[in-house]
Amino acid sequence: MTSEHQADEAQPPKPADAELVARARGGEYAAYEELVRRYQRRVYTLAYNMTGHKEDAEDMVQEVFVKAYRSLDGFKGDSSFYTWIYRIAVNRTINFLKKRKRKAGDVSLDDVDQAIERDPAFVELRTRETPVRDITISELQKKLNAALQTLSEKHRSVVVMHDIQGMPHEEIARIMKCSVGTIRSRLFYARQHLQKELAEFAP
């Protein structure tokens, strides 16, 4: 047995979401904070890719977790906490985007980590005998973001959850309260649209 395994065994098992929700309802804020810690990055990624604006995304994350905390009594446990918090995040973000008066080109993007250089998709772009081989990471980031922002909110949310966050169709359908067929259809049309927008990268 390696020392790594021994360390794993020494750690107490992480409490389930349901248990943390029950403790948070009882007034234990630390339990709620643990839930936030578990899902804040995922909620942020959703909001960030939906808005194309990191400051807006930060505000959305705050709003989502404040709203969830105040509505903990309304969480019946019919779905997982993860599905429930995601549903709040998707609905809040879509509502926010409908009200937002920002100009289409006004974006505020996060930094791209260096690991992208080793990503097979990026390596493939660089090895192609096309002008896109010379594209910088920053240019690629802007083009992907601009293409994503041309989709409708509902189509964009499906692309973000499936293609960027890697969620299965069934989970997205539960979050968006629609059928798996609807999700597949939205994904199909969204990708067709993106194909036109990003023709130079995906010929």
Added chain:
Amino acid sequence: MKQKEHTTERDRADSIQRLMALKRHETPDPYWDTRMLAKLRETLAHTAPGMSWGARVKEWLTASPAPLLGAASVAALALLSVSLWFDRAASESMQPAPAVAEIAPPPAEDHPMVGVETPAEEIELYRKPVFVFEYPSNREPVGPLRMGPSSVPVRYDF
């Protein structure tokens, strides 16, 4: 042929999926998580989980002066509007009901006088009481005293 087309379509979709997956490399700064948790803790410091609506409204009003000022302004405006409305309703109820003739004047063509100018001297004359000298005081009146709408009987001596 159809199989080939289907495969090409699928390849394109996969290609888009791989491109979009590159966005996973966009991440917030390393201190973002801690900063977010601290900000949330501060926001929820005085909030109990699953708060009632009343408590939420109270918290919203006391969170910053802007909503409180707004609410106070709206309340003052509403109070002013209600008091003005009551005042107007009360003054209307105290006035006598207007005559039918005042409410609906006859059309112009039925009135031969409409449009006839009254001389300025005449208007001046009717503004003052008209003294009608009926008879001298040292004489007996002949017949009944005749009074017009704006006439005032005056006695005078010779």
